Amino acid sequence: MEERKEVLPLRIVAARFVDNDEQAGLAELDRIAADSSRLVQNRYLALWLALVATAISATLMLILGTVWTINGAPGADTMLIIGLACFILTMAVVASWRAFQYGGIKASAPQDAAYANPEESAARNLERLFALLQRESTLRAFYLKKSGVRRYVDHRYFFGKLRAAHVAREGAIRSALVGPVGFWFGRELFLEADVDKLIADAKAHPSRKGAPKQYDHTNAIIALIEHPQVRALDTSKKRGNQREIIELMEDWYRGRRLKVPSQTQLAPYANQILETIAKNRSS
Structure with missing residues (x-):
């Protein structure tokens, strides 16, 4: 059978994996992403509070230490040491969030995804898509730079617990993601593929319920x-x-x-x- 490849947002591809009706699939993705976000929101809030506190402390201590060093004030070395310690703590906070998502500092294997109900049909079909993307193969998602050039992402980006956020509509949910390398990664991803063939290869079973009725x-x-x-x-x-x-x-x-x-x-x-x-x- 001849492949019919098209370039689509990963979110649209995921919606088709979830439901035969694309709009119904998109609604399901929003629900799944929101549920996943709620599961970790307290941890994420604590992370941000710790990150802000350590970053501000590091900045203040380093600035004061530098000024005191220039002026020859006593205690400058202590300030610089405290500032460096706060900076190290800031990096440790970021590292802890990566470790939570990927099971360690290095993303070595797919983690159990954070779903409110991992046994529901929509979550299982979504995981079948991610299973394809987790392979080190030619099927690779990408994002577009401002120049329009494609930048392909490593397959390990789909190893994290919060991988459902990659197909969320809200950038606020995607902003919780960190990459297997670097820091935060909230880009909208795209895929060039024959979606019907992908669904068949993944042995996914999109729901046939269709879009929910607006009025009863x-x-x-x-x-x-x-x-x-x-x-x-x-x-x-x-x-x-x-x-x-x-x-x-x-x-x-x-x-x-x-x-x-x-x-x-x-x-x-x-x-x-x-x-x-x-x-x-x-x-």
Whole structure:
């Protein structure tokens, strides 16, 4: 079979691995990334507080030590030593975050990914994509430099616990990533591949549920047909009845903390309820 390669954001490729409906897959990725982020948010907050504290301390101590050295003030050496110690602590904080993600300072093997539910279908399919990217092969993700030139990333970038962040929409979630070398890495990644072939090679099974329905009209209709106010309506007053049913439907959506459709969207369903009531009464 002839390959049909295309250049796509890694996020889009991942969405197709998760669900046959791309939009549904993207929604699942956002949920997975957010859940993964919540699992480590306390640790990440502590990291940032420690990083800021040690970095500020190192900067102040080194500046003071340098100024005191120039002025020949006593205690300058002590200040410089404290500043260097704070700088070392700053590097240690960054190193500890890398060790958390990669199981050590060096990324030598894939770590168990941080998923709220690693057994769910979406997480398993996403891991099948990452399993391909973890190979030292020709399938390599890349990011684009400002000049438009591709910069390919090492396969070890997908070894980390937080690899789901690579396919997150929010840059804030990706900002938690560090690379196997260097410091923070929050670039948007791309892939050039035949996605259908990748899915087949990975033995992934994207969900066929499709995009979730935006409005639950069916259950709203079923619930309101038996509503006491609706059953008491005089069906000869169609216009006033329609407005009353629309208001009841709006209350039904609000009561379930669902997005409320517009009155224009609800009008046909209100008429459907009225027609059902009229048929029931005539039978």
